[in-house]
């Protein structure tokens with residue numbers, strides 16, 4: 001592999017039902033930064049049958065958009081997605097190729113890396129360029145968030161990484177930007193018996209998707225009962241937040257598994273994480289400690305959760321939560337769910 | 346039907362040290378456990394074995410010789426046997442090199458219809474090994490699976506994805522990575538323990554897999570760990586005590602407003 005033949009930064013955009021997913025704009029922000037440091041072009045690949053408004057990707061910082069189109073790519077299937085991306089990368093030869101560490105990115109990128117026989121770094125929270133060598137420095141938490149590792153891919157191209165969602169801000173929108181949009185059709189057969197998408201079923205218990213939520217309110221065993229846990233759900237509803245839970249709460253059946261945050265659950269990084277009645281064992285911290293702001297409410301002043309919190313209230317959840325909800329309801333002009341228009345981008 | 350369950354031995358969570366110079370994990374043989382999600386993968390294989398005739402479950406692990414214990418434990422829980430990949434050549438493998446070795450082992454076992462993995466291991470936490478094995482073997486993969494139904498030539502799965510679930514059908518042979526919600530892992534049984542004690546588990550090296558040392562370990566790995574450091578864990582915490590004046594809650598709302606959050 002002659003690594004000099006690889007130039008430019010490519011990010012993998014995501015769409016759902018033809019709409020560009022916001023995580024794409026976070027990647028474009030990261031990608032633009034890397035491309036500027038290297039003085040190269042930023043491209044964005046996006047797969048799907050029909051996607052609306054690809055110029056938005058240009059406004060958000062890309063110089064080029066590659067829309068790989070075809071009925072087989074309408075929804076996510078690992079095989080067709082990976083085949084298309086391997087081919088695209090072989091044609092375009094970016095030196096860096098990054099995707100979001102979503103369920104899609106974490107599934108397809110390993111297939112692409114294996115297909116291209118190059119390295120892949122998982123779930124990075126920091127990406128930078130080494131000034132001297134001009135190569136990508138990929139930093140990620142591992143071992144339950146107990147360590148950070150910086151990894152590079154010196155000998156093969158592209159240098160590939162998945163990036164933790166919400167670890168960067170969305171790219172600034174600039175309508176004066178111009179760029180090139182090209183559509184590729186690789187003619188993968190639309191229906192294959194090997195992999196067949198059957199259905200998407202929204203989770204009725206997630207009024208706000210946990211991965212996409214700006215705010216998560218999470219509850220632990222300190223809520224005492226299923227009914228006690230409802231206070232957490234109520235506060236979440238008031239804030240337009242997602243509902244998270246500790247493992248003990250999931251084991252007790254107060255919340256279903258998709259709500260579990262931590263080492264054996266989801267890793268999240270919202271703007272605000274409110275932990276109520278959660279002790280803050282390392283396995284829980286592993287899933288939430290990169291949140292932008294952390295608030296903890298716990299009866300025990302020694303609880304470990306306070307060590308990662310920016311703001312803590314030492315007190316009984318059954319007193320604090322009703323008081324907090326009362327104050328939120330009475331506070332005019334605060335961005336509650338009812339007035340969430342001003343939350344829009 | 347032959348099912349291979351991939352089992353990684355990991356340090357019990359509170360007991361990990363890294364060599365700050367080399368970035369290599371220092372493992373003590375004490376306190377190592379089977380990666381928790383791999384117990385779910387094993388349980389799922391055993392569940393299939395209970396529901397169908399002629400199912401053979403094999404546990405496959407790559408690791409130091411002490412990882413034999415993990416395979417024996419899998420046998421004690423009900424696996425029919427297993428194989429350990431061990432030797433100097435494998436040391437320092439990243440996920441590409443690990444997947445290459447494990448894929449070669451699965452090919453060598455032969456006639457494997459279903460490969461089950463954990464969605465991620467608690468130490469490296471990449472979640473990349475499973476999909477990379479599937480790519481190397483050229484078989485379909487499904488990840489984040491919380492429900493699995495096996496038929497003779499296909500599996501139907503339910504994946505946990507952002508905001509909901511996806512139902513997908515893939516043809517066998519296939520590789521599936523599972524999440525915790527899929528089942529409750531069982532325990533070793535007494536007869537299982539006896540079988541485990543007597544079980545002969547082969548140890549394969551690079552030669553047995555027909556792989557050259559260049560393709561394995563650090564040499565076969567495109568990634569390099571260049572630095573290991575401790576994350577900044579603690580934040581400066583503003584701590585308030587709840588009293589009956591509403592002051593703590595007010596301070597919280599002020600704090601959130603200052604940060605432009607609520």
Ligand SMILES: Cc1cc2nc3c(=O)[nH]c(=O)nc-3n(C[C@H](O)[C@H](O)[C@H](O)COP(=O)(O)OP(=O)(O)OC[C@H]3O[C@@H](n4cnc5c(N)ncnc54)[C@H](O)[C@@H]3O)c2cc1C
Pocket residue numbers: 219220221222223245246247248249260261262263264265266276277278279280281282283284287297298299300303315316317318358381467
């Ligand atoms: C391999 C492995 C993987 C794991 N994965 C996860 C994971 O993904 N996610 C996870 O969360 N855990 C995980 N765990 C479990 C973890 O170690 C803890 O057991 C768990 O997080 C504890 O949950 P908790 O904080 O709700 O309960 P507890 O630890 O029991 O804490 C309850 C807290 O509530 C406080 N409290 C009690 N009453 C009140 C009240 N009235 N008002 C306010 N506060 C109150 C208490 O002071 C205490 O701090 C894992 C463990 C292992 C070994």
Ligand SMILES: Cc1cc2nc3c(=O)[nH]c(=O)nc-3n(C[C@H](O)[C@H](O)[C@H](O)COP(=O)(O)OP(=O)(O)OC[C@H]3O[C@@H](n4cnc5c(N)ncnc54)[C@H](O)[C@@H]3O)c2cc1C
Pocket residue numbers: 120121122140142143147148149151350351352353354368370380382383386405406407408438439440441443447461462463464465466467468469470471472473474475568
């Ligand atoms: C701090 C640190 C960071 C790292 N970061 C990266 C990185 O970003 N990219 C990279 O390529 N490598 C990385 N590695 C190397 C990687 O951890 C190893 O290659 C390891 O063999 C795969 O580990 P994992 O924990 O990521 O496994 P995962 O891919 O998370 O494991 C998923 C499943 O695959 C199966 N499996 C994994 N390993 C084995 C095994 N040895 N035997 C049997 N089954 C197995 C199990 O079923 C497991 O549940 C890192 C290592 C360290 C110490």
